[in-house]
Amino acid sequence: MIDPRLLREDPDTVRAAQAKRGLSGESVDRALEADQRRRAAIADYEQLRAEQKSLSKLIPQAQGDERADLLARTKTLAADVKDAEATQAAAEEDWRTALKDIPNIAAPEAPEGGEDDFVVLETVGTPRDFAAEGFEPRDHIELGQMLGAIDLERGAKVSGSRFYFLTGVGAQLEFALVNLAMDQAREAGFTQVIAPSLVKPRAMEGTGFLGQAADDVYRIEGEDMYLVGTSEVAMAAYHSDEILDAESLPLRYAAFSPCFRKEAGSHGKDTKGIIRVHWFDKVEMFVYTTLEEAAAEHERLLGWEKQFLDKLELAYQVIDTAAGDLGLSAIRKFDCEAWIPTQGKYRELTSTSNCTDFQARRLDIRTRADGKTTSVATLNGTLTAIPRAIVAVLETHQQADGSVRVPEALRPYLQGREVLEPIAGG
RNA sequence: GGAGGUGUCGCCUAGUCCGGUCUAUGGCGCCCGCCUGCUAAGCGGGUUUGGGGCUACAACCCCAUCGAGGGUUCAAAUCCCUCCACCUCCGCCA
Numbered sequence: 001m002i003d004p005r006l007l008r009e010d011p012d013t014v015r016a017a018q019a020k021r022g023l024s025g026e027s028v029d030r031a032l033e034a035d036q037r038r039r040a041a042i043a044d045y046e047q048l049r050a051e052q053k054s055l056s057k058l059i060p061q062a063q064g065d066e067r068a069d070l071l072a073r074t075k076t077l078a079a080d081v082k083d084a085e086a087t088q089a090a091a092e093e094d095w096r097t098a099l100k101d102i103p104n105i106a107a108p109e110a111p112e113g114g115e116d117d118f119v120v121l122e123t124v125g126t127p128r129d130f131a132a133e134g135f136e137p138r139d140h141i142e143l144g145q146m147l148g149a150i151d152l153e154r155g156a157k158v159s160g161s162r163f164y165f166l167t168g169v170g171a172q173l174e175f176a177l178v179n180l181a182m183d184q185a186r187e188a189g190f191t192q193v194i195a196p197s198l199v200k201p202r203a204m205e206g207t208g209f210l211g212q213a214a215d216d217v218y219r220i221e222g223e224d225m226y227l228v229g230t231s232e233v234a235m236a237a238y239h240s241d242e243i244l245d246a247e248s249l250p251l252r253y254a255a256f257s258p259c260f261r262k263e264a265g266s267h268g269k270d271t272k273g274i275i276r277v278h279w280f281d282k283v284e285m286f287v288y289t290t291l292e293e294a295a296a297e298h299e300r301l302l303g304w305e306k307q308f309l310d311k312l313e314l315a316y317q318v319i320d321t322a323a324g325d326l327g328l329s330a331i332r333k334f335d336c337e338a339w340i341p342t343q344g345k346y347r348e349l350t351s352t353s354n355c356t357d358f359q360a361r362r363l364d365i366r367t368r369a370d371g372k373t374t375s376v377a378t379l380n381g382t383l384t385a386i387p388r389a390i391v392a393v394l395e396t397h398q399q400a401d402g403s404v405r406v407p408e409a410l411r412p413y414l415q416g417r418e419v420l421e422p423i424a425g426g
Numbered sequence: 427g428g429a430g431g432u433g434u435c436g437c438c439u440a441g442u443c444c445g446g447u448c449u450a451u452g453g454c455g456c457c458c459g460c461c462u463g464c465u466a467a468g469c470g471g472g473u474u475u476g477g478g479g480c481u482a483c484a485a486c487c488c489c490a491u492c493g494a495g496g497g498u499u500c501a502a503a504u505c506c507c508u509c510c511a512c513c514u515c516c517g518c519c520a
Contacts, residue, residue, distance in 0.1 A: 042478070046489045056501045060446045074500040243475095373475085 001099050001361045007031060017105040020112055022324040031098035038095045041088035048084050052077045101211065104358040106323040107295075107332040117322035118335075124306065125315035127339040128396060135400040139342040140391040141273045144170060146402040146422040149394070150274060161271070162263060162278045164387070169420050173393070174281060174386050176413035178256060181283040181383040184308060185254030190285065193255040195234040198225045203237035206363035208328035208355075215264045231257035232380040235286035240363035243373060250289035250297060254383060257282065274387035275340075275347065283383040288365065291357060294377035295332075298354040301381035302334045305350045308383055311409035314392050315339040317346050329355040338392040349388050352381030 007014050011032060015025040055074045062070050111119045130137045144150025149170030155163040166174055182192050204210050204226045209217055218227040228234055235255050244251065259282050270276035285304060289297050302318065309316050321333040330353035337346035357375035360366070366373040397405040404420040411417060 039478080042489075046478080049489065052500080056446080059500060071500055076500095078500060 001358060002102050002105060003357070003361070004035070004099060006105075007099070007102070008035060014102065014105065018102070020106050020110075020323045021103060021326065022114060023103070027098055027101040031095060031102060034091060034095035034098050038088070038091035041084065041091045045081070045084040045088045048077065048081045052081050100362070103326070103328045104331050104356060106326060107354070109320070110326065110332045111320055111322040112324075113322040114324035115322070117324070118319040119322075120317050121320050121334070122318040123315075124310070124317070125313075125339075127315045128341060130341060133400070137341040137395060137398060138402060139273065140394045143394045143398055143402060143404065144274075144390075147394075147404065147420055148423040149173065149390075149420075152273070160278075162276065164274050164277060166386075166390075168423070169414075170390065172414060173390055176410050177384050177386055177389050178281070178283055179413050180311065180410060181308060182254060182256070184304070184311075185252075185283070185285065185383060188252070188304060190252040190254040193231075193235065193253050195228075195231040195238075195255040195257040197228050197231075197234075197258045197260065199228055199233055199237065200225060202240070202363075203233050204228075206240065207233045207236045207359050208362070209233060211328055213327065216262050218260050218262060227260035228257065229261045230259050230282065230380075231255040231284045232286060235284065235380070236359045236365075236378055237363055238286075239288060239365050242365060244288060244365065244367045244376060246290075246367045246369055249367060249376065250287050250293065253286045255284050255286060257284070259385075273391065275391055277387055280385060280387045282385045285352075285381045285383055287379045288360075288376050289379070290367070290369075291374070291377045294354050294356055294379060297377075297379055298332065298334070298352060301352040301379055302336075305334075305336050305352060305381055305383065309336055309338060309349065311407065312389065312393055312396075313407040313409075314349075314396055316349065327353070329353065329358045331356050331358075338388075339396070340392060341395045347388070347392075349385065349392060350382035352379070354379050 002014065007028070011028060014028050018025050018028060052074060055070060055077065059067060059070050059074070111117055138146075141150070141152065144152075147170070148168040149166065151165040151167050151170075155165050158165075186192055198220065201210070201224060204217065209229065217229060220226065234257065235253055238253070239251070258279060260279050261277075263276055263278060266276060274280075285301055287297055287301065306316075306318070316336050316338040319335050319337060321335060326333050333351060333353045335348045335352075336350040338349045339345075340347045355378045357377055359378045360375040365376050365378070367376050368374075393407065393410075394404050397407065399405060399419075402422045406414055406417055406420060414420075
């Protein structure tokens with residue numbers, strides 16, 4: 001949620017930010033109206049309550065008629081207080097709801113527009129030229145089959161479409177990628193975490209995934225629990241309702257967890273293979289820091305993402321996502337997109353968002369500075385999302401015979417193997 | 427899953443049976459001051475969080491806050507209901 005004070009004191013800035021995302025200012029107007037009602041209601045309530053309190057105090061000492069009189073007066077007053085309380089609670093609720101619908105204020109640097117209006121910040125490496133090498137690249141589905149690494153047919157049989165089994169070197173690849181990521185994170189000073197994938201509504205709501213994005217979230221029937229689409233949810237809620245020691249910031253976590261996404265609304269998109277699946281494992285960086293440090297930390301997170309992609313020896317580009325494609329919480333988002341040879345384009349492998357105090361405000365995460373508490377900033381960034389990393393590695397490093405060269409950084413995690421060979425009958 | 431217990435303003439704790447002088451006790455820690463060759467001790471004061479008012483700031487004032495939410499009552503830390511977390515025992519289980 002955005003800073004209520006900003007909304008109150010400078011609504012035009014908030015409206016402009018809405019417009020930049022391609023949204024109407026309707027929720028802004030609703031919030032402002034509710035805020036006024038709320039403040040008036042609070043004033044009424046407080047006045048009545050004070051009156052009631054002072055009368056109540058007289059009763060224990062009062063005797064006879066005086067006492068009866070006091071009781072009668074205070075009784076009607078109590079009813080008024082109850083009404084005022086209800087009015088206040090309703091206004092408060094309207095205000096909070098309207099406020100929570102307002103997305104974070106996009107950074108001035110974020111490009112204007114929608115999904116296609118991103119700006120390419122940087123291109124690293126060159127897509128491999130298979131034509132020059134004289135063979136047609138195989139897609140990850142075929143390679144996965146030849147290597148005995150990915151079993152899509154049985155995934156569909158057991159769990160349905162967009163599910164898969166990682167088998168043999170596929171399973172080994174996952175562990176290798178996770179360990180490579182976790183080791184890099186540890187070396188960079190991150191605390192390693194295994195995070196739960198099931199969370200309560202508060203965590204989901206607090207991270208901004210229950211609004212427009214709710215369609216994409218699995219809910220456990222009859223349990224009031226949700227399956228997370230990213231460990232960002234669990235890691236943001238990790239310190240909810242806490243006041244963090246200023247000295248402890250930044251707090252950097254690298255969290256592993258399975259992730260679940262309904263992928264509603266993406267029917268027909270990436271239907272084959274493991275680019276877009278309902279379940280995958282991911283190592284996510286999550287940082288709590290000060291608002292002042294947030295932008296610089298965002299750059300650092302991008303740096304760590306690039307470092308990891310470099311280790312996988314991939315060709316990729318870094319894009320600055322446009323305001324309309326930021327999601328509710330972020331003010332700015334960088335995606336790293338790796339070249340997928342058989343698609344002939346760059347596809348998102350990692351993504352890092354600066355959410356400033358938007359999530360911290362909802363989850364009540366603060367720090368103390370100069371005796372005052374202030375909301376912290378939260379940032380997240382993918383270190384590695386397993387299926388897409390596997391897709392990029394297999395397709396990029398494949399050889400004419402269907403074998404796959406292992407990037408050097410990954411070899412220590414794969415018993416030193418330099419090449420993954422197709423299995424007989426694969 | 428079953429039975430029982432616990433939850434108080436950083437930590438510990440009094441208060442809950444029997445509703446009103448609870449505007450929540452005391453200790454520890456921490457902060458400020460006094461005292462003092464220095465340190466310690468001692469003495470005095472302060473020390474939850476959120477919202478609002480008044481302000482250049484601070485001081486100050488008001489409302490809420492005793493795990494959360496509801497109820498009863500003129501009045502709730504205290505009585506009733508629901509939920510949550512933790513602890514003990516039993517059952518089940520990787």
